Amino acid sequence: MVRDDIQKTIANALASAQAAGRLPAFALPAIEILRPKQSEHGDYSSNVAMVAAAAARKAAAETGTAAIPPRVIAQAIADHIAADGPVGSVEVAGPGFINIRLADRWLQQQTVTIVQAGKQFGNIDRGRGQHWQVEFVSANPTGPIHYGGARNAVLGDAMANVLQAADYDVQREFYVNDAGTQFQLFAATLYARYLQLCGRDEPLPVDGYMGEYLIGYAQEVFAAEGARFLPLAREEAIAALKPLGKTIVLKALQEELAMLGVHFDRWFYEQSLYDDGLVDLVMSRLRQQGDLAERDGAVWFLASNYRPKEKDEVLIRSTGAPTYFASDIAYHYEKFVRRQFDHVVNVWSVDHQGHVPRMASVMQALGLDPSRLTILLYSLVKLIRDGQEVKLSKRKGALLSIGEVVEEVGADAVRFNLLSRAPESTIDFDLDLAKRQTDDNPVFYVQYSHARICSIVAKAAGAGLVAAESTTGDGQVDTTLLTHSSELDLIRKLLELEEQIELAVEKLSPHNLTYFALDLSRSFSGFYRDCRVVDEQNLPLSNARLLLCRAAQIGLKKTLALIGVSAPENM
């Protein structure tokens, strides 16, 4: 990464300035590299001199020598930086910033590097192949996912994309809660709908799922199995319906998520934790460790053993039925001990926040480093329609599902919109606005830019005026002709992609990439405005500019791919 090279350059310069006697020997501070907001301050900037000055001032006070001003330190370091490779020029400015500008020649050459990298462009090696899991959505398998779940889906999916681009070996997992109360209720409701379908007068369970989609599910059951559940006793029938119902609902979930472009590597069943004895295994382990206690006829996990302020939690109800939390402990044991993930990211909505600190206790109880588990919390999406908040309740059937919203607004707009906010920020999503202003949505601006680049590339190739794809990037194109500030700015912007990916990984949020996509599109617009690409009077320049178009195309497509938005060639 360019920034890392700049950092090394400055570290080396500081060391040589000390070796040359220009600066006294003081402990090397951490070298921070900043991106200045003003372009007059260069491409990269370091505050190392100001930090070092503070340290040197303390040392000077102790030894009674004179303090060195930050600007003097900065100048000494700057004098030991050679304009070479990416470094074009160095200057000291303001209170003691060292500002570095990238070399035009080096920037020009990057167009070739980008085109050669192709789909790999922007990738970084931060993860070094670490085995990571992103577990997300994990909605109850009881019907369509309400719209809030779309934020979970796109967040987890984009995060997995970004991690893969940063050289993490990522598995996407959906945890299917097929062992709990809600799934039992679902099956009971399905049974009632099935009976109704068969002409019986059967009420829906009191807390059952009222949505009419269950009628459709019952019809599917009947179509496949006929009336064979009718003679069975109620409990027997519900148990027999569970696997069928699960198949139907999971298929529906997959189809709905596919509408958003979200796919999973694995669907993990909660029930399997019981079937494989993992729940029993962790329960006996916790019991041996003294982490369990019986109170009021229930079995509790003593989270307070690990975190004094933490509340204890019920694992086995007084009815004898285990809670969700019991299998959740087994699940994390399975993830870390059995499957040996280096790191797991769970994407949860903020209403599960109370559960977060308890998971840290669980990790400790299992003898695992809690820092290997990250809970990515996102705030709720408030839907607005006709100026009113749309209230959702899955059980009552008053549901606006992901599928319905995607049909209404479009997958690309939904993804871009939901991904352009930081996870902790609540989103007011106005459906009417999103529909009415479809053409003004930022996502279309970005896609339009991409389509326009494709159009130019096609026109150039079709006209036969400029070098074909096969001859670009192998030294036949004179990139030094790219001297216009709009050309160089576009290259600069493209080169930011690596840093944007790193930032998204560090923050575990890809929202910066939506802003980068807009930035990049804007940079291309500037280039498009100022620099004509196809010009038969000047083939060498046309060749160079076409190469830059290809680089921009690659960069924009890659950015869109990371956030899961399509990059159309025409619109």
Place this chain on the structure above:
RNA sequence: GCCCCCGUAGCUCAGUGGAUAGAGCACUGGCCUCCGGAGCCAGUUGCACAGGUUCGAGUCCUGUCGGGGGUACCA
């Protein structure tokens, strides 16, 4: 009550402790002999409040006010 998150432009939101705080939408005024006008250029308006830490605070700490969430033998 206690815990977590948020408070930045008219609206919706960005903003790794750095130098002159940004974008989209909305609004106003310009730009079609020229590779896609779903575009381009220009203009207007802002860090909830009060202390503190720091060479430097929208960003960190404390408090106040306002909004959301959590605080179940639900998941």
